[in-house]
Amino acid sequence: MQYKAIKLVKRPTLNITPDVFELVTLETPELKDGEILLRQTHMSLDPAMKGWMSEDRNSYIPPVELGDVMRSSGIAEVVESKSDSFAAGDRVHGMIGWTEYAVSNGAGLRQLPPGIPEEAVLCVLALPGLTAYQGLMVIGKPKAGETLLVSGAAGSVGSMVGQIAKAEGLNVVGTAGSDEKCSWLRDELGFDHAINYKSDTLAKQLAKATPDGVDLYFENTGGPVQHLAFSRMNAHGRIVVCGMIADYNTDKPAPGPSWLNIIRKRLRIQGFTMPDHWDEVPAMSEKLLAYYLAGKLKYRAHKLDGLESAIEGINLLFSGGNHGKLMVVL
Ligand SMILES: NC(=O)c1ccc[n+]([C@@H]2O[C@H](COP(=O)([O-])OP(=O)(O)OC[C@H]3O[C@@H](n4cnc5c(N)ncnc54)[C@H](OP(=O)(O)O)[C@@H]3O)[C@@H](O)[C@H]2O)c1
Structure with a gap:
């Protein structure tokens, strides 16, 4: 054939x-x-x-x-x-x-898994959910009541990160590239705040949405959010570096923030890629399936x-x- x-x-x-x-x-x-x-x-x-x-x-x-x-x-x-x-x-x-x-x-x-639609597998249980779970829960080690900022929030990974964080009792702020995506995050997924990173007032909106600073920053994009997020990190904050899509199609990656804040705020910054964690997939899949079946992960x-x-x-x-x-x- x-x-x-x-x-x-x-x-x-x-x-x-x-x-x-x-x-x-x-x-x-x-x-x-x-x-x-x-x-x-x-x-x-x-x-x-x-x-x-x-x-x-x-x-x-x-x-x-x-x-x-x-x-x-x-x-x-x-x-x-x-x-x-x-x-x-x-x-x-x-x-x-x-x-x-x-x-x-x-x-x-x-x-x-039996009874789960193919789209849900690809959107939730496969790479997006696994990446979100590994980055947020295993590397980020969130605590209820903390503030999470996630860039690329309306994307496949970012939307899972924000929803898992909400399910774990965090205050969740996301950035995305259109007002429509931000409305979806707030109205459908239950994000506390969603900000269009293309807005001229990004810095002001971010400060307003994170009055107590940021404990956990889940980085999916780089771009303008990165410097602002870095400057709003709380002491002992964690930055999980998952993706830098703003730099994928350029030969001049944007300069990162000064490392001074890493010392001042005693930050932990960690990159990760999923192929290092395939052995953890069965355990993570079970956790994701439980969130999904409880109606906590929309896509x-x-x-x-x-x-x-x-x-x-x-x-x-x-x-x-x-x-x-x-x-x-x-
Ligand atoms: N570490 C890992 O193992 C791992 C695994 C999977 C994915 N990732 C990374 O996670 C990130 C998200 O991946 P995904 O699969 O969930 O894709 P996605 O978020 O569903 O789609 C990509 C989104 O990136 C945003 N974007 C594109 N160019 C941008 C720019 N210059 N500045 C800011 N945002 C930009 C766009 O959303 P807007 O409309 O909001 O701009 C676009 O919809 C990527 O960086 C990817 O490489 C890493």
Whole structure:
């Protein structure tokens, strides 16, 4: 059977342009013993893909090699199985790639929890929720009553961070790039304050929303919020550095704040990436499932239609055009 896949054939310079990809038609091979054939139904698009496309071999994960199918996680249905661990009809989540079909030996694939919609798995239980839980709960160590500031708050990770923090009794302030996103955070997700970081009065609004300072800053973006957040940190505050999307499409990363405040305020600042924590996934998934089933984690999915839509669609992440978890439905 023929299917479509998208290969990385060029490394992007600043922006991801369509010419870095090649759409190819491939033929499904005969399965060997132990293998399964997957038909992908939901493919995740993530800001980290920009890094995976670069030549950098000193990062936390090797680059996608030129000529290989672009890397991504997704949800698939097992359509044929020569494996004892999977049966036709099973729904699985794992690294599948920019492709309609894939052959797998099952390594790294997890069965979907029964009764949970695919979108909820991708928006809550997969990377966004896991990243939020690891960064906020394990690294940030929040305490009820503290003030959390999260940048990129309306995004897939940020929206989970804010909601978990609310569930844990924190005062939650988020920044996002439009008034519509801020209304969603306040009205639907229950954030205490949400501020449009593009506003001329960002500093004033942030000061008003955090009268007692910031105990925990969850950094998803960099950009103008970073310096202001840094200057509002309380003594013994923690900064969890999850992402710096404002710097992903530039060769001139913005200068960071002076380290003086780290001493004055005795701050703890820690970066992290999820691939270091795969062994903790089962335990974290249980916690996330409990929040989700209790109605504490809402989400919105931004769905693109068909494999080719990923080629242009991935840039919605960098323009802020995505409203919720960006994914391709195949
Ligand atoms: N450490 C890890 O293991 C890990 C895992 C997953 C994600 N991440 C990081 O977490 C961050 C959020 O990822 P996500 O998957 O949840 O994506 P997302 O927030 O759903 O989408 C990206 C959002 O970033 C915002 N953005 C884009 N350019 C920006 C800029 N110059 N300044 C400020 N905001 C900008 C846009 O929202 P606005 O409309 O609000 O501007 C856009 O919607 C990214 O930095 C990503 O790399 C890290």
